[in-house]
Amino acid sequence: MKIVIKNISKLVQTELKDIKYKAGNQMNSINTIDDAYIEIEDGLITNFGNMNEWKGINDWNQTTIIDAEEGMVFPTYCDSHTHLVFPESRENEFNDRINGLSYQEIAKNGGGILNSAKKMQEIDEDKLFEESYIRLKNLIHLGTGAIEIKSGYGLNLESELKILRVIKKLKDKSPITIKSTFLGAHAVPKEYKNNKKLYLETVINKMLPKIVEEKLADYIDIFCEIGYFSSDDTIKLLQAGKQFGLRGKTHVNQFNSIGGVKASIDNDALSVDHLETMREEDFKAFKNSDCIATLLPSCSFFLGIPYSPAQEFIKRNIPFNLASDYNPGSSPSGDMNFIASLGSIKLGLNAEQVINSTTINGAYAMQLNKELGTIKVGKKANLFITKKIPSYHYLHYSFSEKLISKVIIEGKEFKE
Numbered sequence: 413m414k415i416v417i418k419n420i421s422k423l424v425q426t427e428l429k430d431i432k433y434k435a436g437n438q439m440n441s442i443n444t445i446d447d448a449y450i451e452i453e454d455g456l457i458t459n460f461g462n463m464n465e466w467k468g469i470n471d472w473n474q475t476t477i478i479d480a481e482e483g484m485v486f487p488t489y490c491d492s493h494t495h496l497v498f499p500e501s502r503e504n505e506f507n508d509r510i511n512g513l514s515y516q517e518i519a520k521n522g523g524g525i526l527n528s529a530k531k532m533q534e535i536d537e538d539k540l541f542e543e544s545y546i547r548l549k550n551l552i553h554l555g556t557g558a559i560e561i562k563s564g565y566g567l568n569l570e571s572e573l574k575i576l577r578v579i580k581k582l583k584d585k586s587p588i589t590i591k592s593t594f595l596g597a598h599a600v601p602k603e604y605k606n607n608k609k610l611y612l613e614t615v616i617n618k619m620l621p622k623i624v625e626e627k628l629a630d631y632i633d634i635f636c637e638i639g640y641f642s643s644d645d646t647i648k649l650l651q652a653g654k655q656f657g658l659r660g661k662t663h664v665n666q667f668n669s670i671g672g673v674k675a676s677i678d679n680d681a682l683s684v685d686h687l688e689t690m691r692e693e694d695f696k697a698f699k700n701s702d703c704i705a706t707l708l709p710s711c712s713f714f715l716g717i718p719y720s721p722a723q724e725f726i727k728r729n730i731p732f733n734l735a736s737d738y739n740p741g742s743s744p745s746g747d748m749n750f751i752a753s754l755g756s757i758k759l760g761l762n763a764e765q766v767i768n769s770t771t772i773n774g775a776y777a778m779q780l781n782k783e784l785g786t787i788k789v790g791k792k793a794n795l796f797i798t799k800k801i802p803s804y805h806y807l808h809y810s811f812s813e814k815l816i817s818k819v820i821i822e823g824k825e826f827k828e
């Protein structure tokens with residue numbers, strides 16, 4: 413069956429040849445086609461262009477027409493950093509923060525990641541899957557067509573496996589592309605309070621081999637931060653991951669710059685994520701590397717911490733993408749439309765920079781740039797159609813307005 417989307421006022425982020433990512437000045441441009449059509453077969457984009465060039469339909473019985481009703485068509489968002497599989501919301505801690513406690517103080521009192529880990533150990537795998545699947549469906553309706561999901565609320569073998577098996581089931585059941593990341597080194601569990609070294613050894617020697625054996629992870633992650641894990645721990649973990657073919661996507665420089673950026677990049681990390689606090693040496697670590705920065709503006713918004721200096725990344729030609737960090741503690745929303753708006757409002761990005769950093773660059777941060785992230789012949793037809801809007805920047809400007817009318821995943825309208 414062939415699918416044709418017609419009556420598109422603007423096709424946004426089209427591409428003729430493969431690109432890895434955009435950085436620096438390249439981020440200021442995207443390709444678009446006015447008054448356009450797009451053709452899809454077997455879930456892949458087969459053709460697109462201006463309506464004047466459209467060859468029409470050969471076989472009406474084998475063709476489905478989707479009318480975009482003069483809306484715009486975008487490639488779906490690529491959200492490269494989430495913790496979508498979590499057991500419960502944490503609005504009690506939100507209330508504590510409103511009453512003056514900081515994220516770190518809450519964590520010290522047994523809240524934060526350890527609170528979620530306790531709940532994770534109690535929740536049954538089926539329930540965890542059902543709730544995670546509902547969250548995922550909601551995000552697809554909001555325009556996300558590829559997503560990375562981390563473990564990290566388990567903090568013991570059994571619970572980490574529970575999360576990763578749920579992610580595996582999400583991969584099997586959901587039509588969107590999902591990558592999974594093993595984040596056993598997310599926090600030091602209570603039982604190991606005075607023996608972090610032993611916990612890291614457990615992560616590396618007991619959990620990692622089992623997870624690899626079950627093929628449950630695409631990447632490996634660690635929270636490199638004061639009170640959590642050091643840059644030496646990061647090196648140890650990434651080297652262990654490398655032996656099993658897992659590249660790093662690390663949590664670094666959220667509150668403090670303690671060498672995690674360099675430790676990650678020197679050890680072949682695919683991405684370094686957060687980067688709210690950056691020193692000169694952290695920027696320098698990117699030199700001659702293909703590592704991409706992942707900025708998480710809703711975490712800054714929600715915790716009231718500084719935003720990552722996106723303009724510095726542009727000036728220095730360092731590629732970056734924007735992701736949601738969807739999790740119950742620091743970003744209880746996975747809405748990439750909101751992330752795109754924050755990109756403009758809080759990071760000072762123009763429309764083209766926002767589009768590049770939420771599509772092709774997000775795809776690169778999951779090694780999906782050959783199959784997703786732009787509208788290109790041969791790529792997956794993961795697209796969203798907007799309501800009629802005056803310009804593509806309107807999408808970021810009119811924050812919180814529901815502007816997506818249809819989401820197409822591998823050529824099919826997502827209706828679940």
Ligand code: NIG
Pocket residue numbers: 524525528635663666711737739740741742743
């Ligand atoms: O990316 N910083 C570490 N991990 C998560 C938050 C985890 C939590 O608070 O539950 C993050 O912000």
Ligand code: FE
Pocket residue numbers: 493494495663737739
């Ligand atoms: Fe995170």
